[in-house]
Amino acid sequence: MLPDIQHAIRLQILDDRVAALTKEIAALPKHIAEIEKKLESHQRRLEIDKAALLANQKDRKRLEGEIQAHEQKVSKLKSQMMDAKTNEQYRAFQHEIDFAGQETRKAEDRILELMTDAEPLEKAVKAAEVSLATEKKHVDAEKAAARERTATDQKEIDSLKAERASIVTQMTPSVASNYERIRKGRAGVGISEAAAGRCVRCNIVLRPQFYQDLKKGETIMTCESCGRILYYNPARGVDDLSGGTRVNMSAGTGVASDD
Numbered sequence: 001m002l003p004d005i006q007h008a009i010r011l012q013i014l015d016d017r018v019a020a021l022t023k024e025i026a027a028l029p030k031h032i033a034e035i036e037k038k039l040e041s042h043q044r045r046l047e048i049d050k051a052a053l054l055a056n057q058k059d060r061k062r063l064e065g066e067i068q069a070h071e072q073k074v075s076k077l078k079s080q081m082m083d084a085k086t087n088e089q090y091r092a093f094q095h096e097i098d099f100a101g102q103e104t105r106k107a108e109d110r111i112l113e114l115m116t117d118a119e120p121l122e123k124a125v126k127a128a129e130v131s132l133a134t135e136k137k138h139v140d141a142e143k144a145a146a147r148e149r150t151a152t153d154q155k156e157i158d159s160l161k162a163e164r165a166s167i168v169t170q171m172t173p174s175v176a177s178n179y180e181r182i183r184k185g186r187a188g189v190g191i192s193e194a195a196a197g198r199c200v201r202c203n204i205v206l207r208p209q210f211y212q213d214l215k216k217g218e219t220i221m222t223c224e225s226c227g228r229i230l231y232y233n234p235a236r237g238v239d240d241l242s243g244g245t246r247v248n249m250s251a252g253t254g255v256a257s258d259d
């Protein structure tokens with residue numbers, strides 16, 4: 001195999017790895033933003049429940065104050081009633097006392113309702129506080145892990161690029177630049193194996209003469225369909241002469257290679 005081809009194959013491996021790492025680095029902030037958004041929505045939910053609970057407690061306090069005021073009024077009315085001069089005055093006091101009593105009962109009923117409402121709210125707030133603390137820890141840990149992962153990935157990318165640069169210096173400049181040009185125009189893949197008479201990448205059937213020439217490995221050849229640099233790896237493939245079916249040795253067909 002031509003050294004330029006060997007180098008281009010290595011470049012492709014390095015470039016694939018760089019692409020995967022770059023993709024991973026780009027995905028990490030997105031992942032963090034997603035879990036942070038979820039955390040924020042849980043925090044908001046907790047704030048809403050807390051505010052509802054606070055309003056509930058305020059209402060109860062206000063009603064308790066009202067009850068106290070009613071009770072004071074009743075005791076005052078009762079003492080005034082002692083001094084009632086006429087039955088009419090007496091009944092008027094009694095009427096006011098009854099009214100205050102009704103208002104007290106109304107307030108008591110409302111307090112009971114509020115207490116019933118508060119119970120699930122209190123439970124929800126307590127549970128949310130516990131789960132939020134756990135969630136926050138998890139988010140912090142994920143963020144730290146993402147930072148670490150990014151740094152590790154970046155370090156690997158740097159070393160891959162260094163190796164890449166040194167390989168490029170060992171290549172025929174036109175082959176290196178060709179590889180680069182094809183790779184950029186062809187979804188990141190500049191070189192493809194040919195096996196069983198086909199370009200593995202675009203799957204086109206190669207002309208028999210073209211394939212035979214390629215197998216000789218004497219010149220740099222490119223796929224007539226996808227334009228990628230082609231190589232034939234005799235150590236891997238076992239091709240029959242017609243260039244048709246690829247024979248799998250492990251399948252036990254017993255067909256020997258002619259290369």
Ligand SMILES: [Zn+2]
Nearest residue numbers: 199202223226
């Ligand atoms: Zn092709």
